[in-house]
Amino acid sequence: MESKKTDRRIQRTQEALRNALVELILEKGYPKITVQNIIDRANVGRSTFYAHFLDKDDLLVSGFRAWAFDLSRNVGDGENTPDDGHIIHSQDFFLHADHHRDLYRAMLESGGGNLILKVGQEHIHHQIESHLVELLGGKELPIPLPFITNYLAGALLSLIKWWIEEDIPFDALQMDAMFQAMAMPGIRDAIMGNSNTR
Amino acid sequence: MESKKTDRRIQRTQEALRNALVELILEKGYPKITVQNIIDRANVGRSTFYAHFLDKDDLLVSGFRAWAFDLSRNVGDGENTPDDGHIIHSQDFFLHADHHRDLYRAMLESGGGNLILKVGQEHIHHQIESHLVELLGGKELPIPLPFITNYLAGALLSLIKWWIEEDIPFDALQMDAMFQAMAMPGIRDAIMGNSNTR
Amino acid sequence: MESKKTDRRIQRTQEALRNALVELILEKGYPKITVQNIIDRANVGRSTFYAHFLDKDDLLVSGFRAWAFDLSRNVGDGENTPDDGHIIHSQDFFLHADHHRDLYRAMLESGGGNLILKVGQEHIHHQIESHLVELLGGKELPIPLPFITNYLAGALLSLIKWWIEEDIPFDALQMDAMFQAMAMPGIRDAIMGNSNTR
Amino acid sequence: MESKKTDRRIQRTQEALRNALVELILEKGYPKITVQNIIDRANVGRSTFYAHFLDKDDLLVSGFRAWAFDLSRNVGDGENTPDDGHIIHSQDFFLHADHHRDLYRAMLESGGGNLILKVGQEHIHHQIESHLVELLGGKELPIPLPFITNYLAGALLSLIKWWIEEDIPFDALQMDAMFQAMAMPGIRDAIMGNSNTR
DNA sequence: TCCTAAGCGAGACGGTACGTCTTGTCTTCCA
């Protein structure tokens, strides 16, 4: 019973809403946006909005999934240079944030932080996990992996936030180099089992 | 012209509001709280509320500052000697979070994260800064201090969030030990100027 | 674009509000009524109220206009022949006030007086004006028409106020007869140009 | 126990409040005035205000009594020319209103109307009453005296209101002449018992 | 002359109503 034309129409409506949201986020920041703003911008009826999404947040995450996919694709490209010695490809995050500066800024200074944090944490988790599988089969780590990934994702996101919001005059590569300098010694110790704190 | 009695009255009112807020955060989570809820609980008039605070967030921040002050005074005040080799007293944060588990949980799963992050960052910033003044007078760091403190505060908060929300079965001292293990090598390199990344 | 069904819905809402107001005026007097009271009674949302009316007063006026229209249609519409020799149909006002004694009392002892005065003045103005057009085409009056109508409306309202508030034991027809006795000689002189004051 | 000095202090405070009220009425109209406005203007503490008056209205009437006394004194002067043939000295009201144009305007467009109406009604009542005692001892009137006085006071006040608020370009004497022209025939008939309405 | 009580200013406070704003539901009509 579902026609393709209808599907396409629905698709168009949802995209119109997502685009309107992004535009508005860039203009005034996520929390100041109202449903009315969105549907006005998207030329969509109020009831239509609620037919597709639960609320503003739902629209945001729906859009975020696609966007995070884009991140993972770009980040995945980095895997083509697996021998840069970096256990985590933090560079990709800094580059991604650099390219989407405005959107990051808008989302970070809003409530989007948690979302980005979670996505980032998952990515890092997977990256390190696959690295570790190579490096040390089933060898037990002195520090649990989720600890490490949460540590790194938190540090990374915090830095991106600071970098973007304060307009710190480093480029993505400089940021990444410093991040790696801060993070790698600890990671190496942790993985090697050298948990000597001083 | 300002009488002490009046000051004390104001103090009492503000504390009543802060206490009401904490109670309510524990009961239903920060975002669901209404200004009306707060003033009902605190037995305070609506206008009085707005005479003291801009809005709900302002009350939270104001309480947080006092509370963070309490953190730095009661917990961090040399419970361990300042020369325990820890440049940042991360232990204090884990202990504090442990003591106020419910409040932290309520705030973290709400919008309070940014706030805690900011306060934590400031504390860490001050702690490290004073340490550094001792260690190396005006010596230039290869990595800027705000970079380091944002890195550390982000990592720390992210870990506390994970620890509290997932009910990870480590105690505060274990968490701190692992955190120090992860963080110290990088910090030492950064401060010593040994920015050899690999 | 405006549908008839929607119009009817709006009509229903506005009437619910007007009815609620009248009920409440009878119960506790106009000035003690709260917008909240009205919308509770009318089962209407707060914003809906303000979508239709500027404030409590506006609702009152709006109702008053319809009500005054009702006055002019139901009562004044030739129940007596237009040629009963009365230039102003003051009888209608007394009858109307008699039928709605409670409402008049509630409104008069509140701030509604000015409103009634204004509405009454307009009615009288129109009545006399149309009479005069018949009687004397463009003939200039020695006393300006607004003077006359304000004079009459003030006197009429003041009498109704006195009659209702003091529960004066005359019926509407007696009141009207006396009013006409007081007013007509002056009016006749004024219109005939016989401005001999003594 | 009450000392004269203390009395004088109280007097001064109350007058300061009354003066402030009048100033403010002229500036922004009675209903827009707040107690805060008054006490700021009068340089008086909030509690002091409430120590002397129940509320804003109470302050107004307290002042109004003195002012009405002034009216009656000026009106009384008119009695020196009792043989102007006027049964009611409406001229005095028009003159009084003319002299205090601003205050009248401010009070009329506010809630003060009822007050003025009442005062005016009483004055007219007394005037006519004394006239009538001369004219016809105990002779019964075909129309009750309160009817006449309410009729006249209402008409008079309504005209003054119109005259002042609309800035009608007649002077007080013209207004009075027209008023007398409108009112006297009816009054004369009523008093003479000639209640023939046409 | 001192001292005690009243008048007062200052302003914090609990309370209530306001008019605005946004949400999510629902109904009507058009394409």
Added chain:
DNA sequence: TGGAAGACAAGACGTACCGTCTCGCTTAGGA
């Protein structure tokens, strides 16, 4: 039949006043 239009109930928001209150300062009049 799906979606645009938009009326609606619900209820939180921040503002504006109100009338009560507590507090110290000033000051006048009896000791």
